Amino acid sequence: MKEPIVDIKNLKKYYGKQRGIEDVSFSVQEGEIFGFIGPNGAGKSTTIRTLLALLKPTSGSATIFGKDCIKHAAEIAGDIGYLSGEPSYYENMKVKEFLRYSAELYGKKNTSRLDELAERLQLDMNRKIEDLSMGNKKKVGIISALLHSPKLLILDEPTSGLDPLIQQTFFQILREEKEKGTTILFSSHVLSEVQKLCDKVAIIKEGRIIDTQSITELRKNGYKKVSIVTENPLVREDLDLDGVADLTISNGNTSFIYMGPVVELLSKINSFPVRDVFIEEPTLEEIFLHYYQ
Structure with a gap:
């Protein structure tokens, strides 16, 4: 080399x-x-x-x-x-x-x-x-x-x-x-x-x-910032998915940062009574804050 x-x-x-x-x-x-x-x-x-x-x-x-x-x-x-x-x-x-x-x-x-x-x-x-x-x-x-x-x-x-x-x-x-x-x-x-x-x-x-x-x-392990709006409020146990961090649940709104295969994320979201979903790129500051403390 x-x-x-x-x-x-x-x-x-x-x-x-x-x-x-x-x-x-x-x-x-x-x-x-x-x-x-x-x-x-x-x-x-x-x-x-x-x-x-x-x-x-x-x-x-x-x-x-x-x-x-x-x-x-x-x-x-x-x-x-x-x-x-x-x-x-x-x-x-x-x-x-x-x-x-x-x-x-x-x-x-x-x-x-x-x-x-x-x-x-x-x-x-x-x-x-x-x-x-x-x-x-x-x-x-x-x-x-x-x-x-x-x-x-x-x-x-x-x-x-x-x-x-x-x-x-x-x-x-x-x-x-x-x-x-x-x-x-x-x-x-x-x-x-x-x-x-x-x-x-x-x-x-x-x-x-x-x-x-x-x-x-x-x-391959791209970071995603995910926000979900559901008919009924979720609980933390609903998000039993590897790679979830900074999970916040407020009424019917759930948000978190995810690192892992997108297929697994979509499969999990599809199991919820979803009204709306937003998936975007988190800032580096958000990634560092929650993955590298």
Whole structure:
């Protein structure tokens, strides 16, 4: 098996006595789209910033392309495209000035890639950065990360602020990058994004990795938020089904989070005098709260 593009082992980062990350270990193989998921404040950005040598780890190790992230940070940087979760730029510059400046830093003088990405993401390059909305500033960051054709893309919450149509275009761009052989690591707190795009995911909570799964495994045991309205109130014993958590019963309304085979869930629901049923995707916060306490 090839050496992983990203390899993190027992990474810890403390700010004085305050926990950043406690024990983070995972690896990303070449050509993978790897999702790094967890609630806000779980430690995703701290891990990424440490990986990029923007923060010095308290202990543990991390390598990119087989090279130590701290010792060889400058050497590694040229082959990485990075999007910060909260990007900030030279506010007085026009978009095209900033992006051309970014391209020149990587030795790229051909602006055809820049123009193509700006058109696809519907970004007006003649506007000043200070006049842009958060969503348009995020587009600037996405283009800046992509325009030098990096071997590794590291994206921290890349879709926050993007409207749904632009999100779909962005996802397509990432799929195209994957087809070229680019390795992609991105953090998110939106489970649906991860399920659409990723080959594998690492789940972080309170600074620790609590699970690493292939997306096939995640889909097989997909989480569902279920609400049932019945003619007669149910009791807890009615829901004798493995994988039920956070069960709440109020009059004829029953709600719970379910992880397991959908066929078993539907069979159980069908045994009740159901007036209505709602099945939707729970938030990651709901999943973590009830499955990883």
